[in-house]
Amino acid sequence: MKNLSLVFRSLALPVLLLTLNAAGAQEKQPLRYVDAATLTVIGKSMPTPKLFQRVDTARYELWQPVKNYSAFSTGLAVVFRTDSRTIRARWKTGGYGLGHNMTAIARKGLDLYIERDGQWAYAGFGWPKGDNHDSALVEYMDEGEKTCLVYLPLWDEVLSLELGIDGDSRIEAVPNPFRHRIVVLGSSITHGASAGRPGMTWTARLARRMGLDFLNLGYSGQCKLQPEFARMLAEMDADAFVFDAFSNPSAGEIEERLDAFVATVRKAHPSTPLIFIQTEVRETVNFNLRARKFESDKRAAAEAGVRRLMKDDRNIYFIDSRGMIGTDHLGTVDGSHPSDQGFMYMTRHLEPQLRKIFRKYGIR
Template sequence: MAKSLSFSLIICFIFGLVPGIWAQQQSPLTFTDARKLTLIGKAWNDGPFYHRLDTAAYPAIPRNVKYLATNSAGLAISFKTNSSKITAKWCTSRRVPGDNMTGIAFEGMDLYIRRDQRWQYAGVARPKTHDCSDAVIVEQMASGEKTCLLFLPTYDETISLEIGVDSGATLVPGGNPFRKNILVYGSSIVQGASASRPGLAYPARISRETGYNFINLGFSGNGKMEPEVANMIAPLPMDAFILDCVPNPSAEEVLARTANLVNTIRKFHPKVPIIAIESVAREKGNFDQDVAARVAQKNGYFKQEIEKLQKRDSNLYLISADGLLGDDQEGTTDGIHPNDLGFDRMLQKIRPVILKIFARYGI
């Protein structure tokens, strides 16, 4: 009886001690407001920190564009740390993800770390609620300094963000790893629907893969080439413009607005390359004849207008829709928005064309 009691006491002591030992092994964290680090991906340096533009400075642009500009699509925090763990605490608006977006893409984040001369995926910040969350992004990393990019939510407004590292570890602003400024204007496809996480939206991917700074001005459902929007983006100090804006406007709007958008940009940038991209084929149109006809009409009008302008503009280029999503109807989430496979296929086509054009200009 005594031996049994002694054994029980020993077991209780050991198991009672383990949580204490484990707690001691867990390194406390130090959190830093991300506003003290480096934000990349903005075309403007003014306005609210996590907004893509200062909507108050452009009262004439459509209300929906103003709202979508508060989404942090394409924005990323650049920093360096020697921590073994990277965590985050962040708040977004209370919006709920749509049925064609993952929660991570909509209101979460993903981390890339520079290794072996390329950006490699390191982890995600999974949202726990639809407002404020905390998450361990990556842990148990090897010692040494890491150069990091944390991509912010694609379809929600980032209200606050703190990045946590091991207590005693360094956390300092990183530089902008991308050169030049390339504005990508367009629809929800540019904004990032329906990539599975923020860093897989095609402007973010092409930035990491080429080293150019592709700035995301995708406005979901509202990339309609309005004159007010043309007046907003045209004066920006860009080295090139990519116009991927056929999906949202009607065929009549494509016909009426394409030339104005290009000509407005040309007033400020007479010689920079402007690369226009036809709309991806909406896979809903594989059987729906009306959808297929509308997309074909819009692409036809867009091509017609661009080719007219090309007769007097040698710095204007057109990428056709052929093969942008492949030909097996597996490239979208919902028959409209590319999935990760669809975005990869887009990049396989447009990346070499864009790089060849940039080389002509010494960009």
């Protein structure tokens, strides 16, 4: 009996080694890389000379840092279908530094979601290293085709992007999974500060939840109802405009600029809904009396201005922001910019109100 056991062991060992070698060969097969430009790039508000930027900077008289921000890949994503068990990426960014209130992944990294049972499920991220990046997004997946969505960096320019897949697998472009065109102009809150990953901004979250194409035109610290922004929007195709336009300007700037800003956009888009979101109630005002007065004044000016315009224009809307980033003091990173939890509160606050407005215009 002892000898028979030894025979079985001697036979089983080669089989086990063959199995392990086959698994290892499958895991270690060489990857092939494809240029992401051959796939579907979504989130763009207009054609641009460089594919991975959101606004053509040569078309408008932009100032710094708006010109730089326009070349960022904020809100852009690549959509494709593949049967690969591995997804890897190589990408180059433009050399912008890291900030004090954001993760490196949000600023320069990638964020992968895969469609599962009709929902977008988080699948992995691209870890940035300097400005020449090479990172696995996900490995060891099940076999079968998957529809993938890779969000690009929020706070840098993407100079090139290649996606790596198993050498014997397929990859192909697929149509934009999101419907309509919702153009969002806003502050750093829209730009994505301080989301943990590129796909965690409020615009990206609402796109995945609502199936609508939210185009992110967030300009950190620079969105002050300037006429150049109005002229830019006037030239864009949109089913609706959403504005996070009251976070950056003072009360005086709102009173001085709001009417002309709306008039320029309205002339080009006579009946398109213009939806203004009141700026959040910042945590920075909890004890700072000077900040409290500044924020209170501009909130009052914003609401008074929009509600006055609403009397003569039934396609203008105002969304109150009370409670928008929660009331538990966990909604921001620095008192102003939402944490991922704050962005969750924000999407829950905005989604039902936006759905109600959009339904009036057949946007669903």
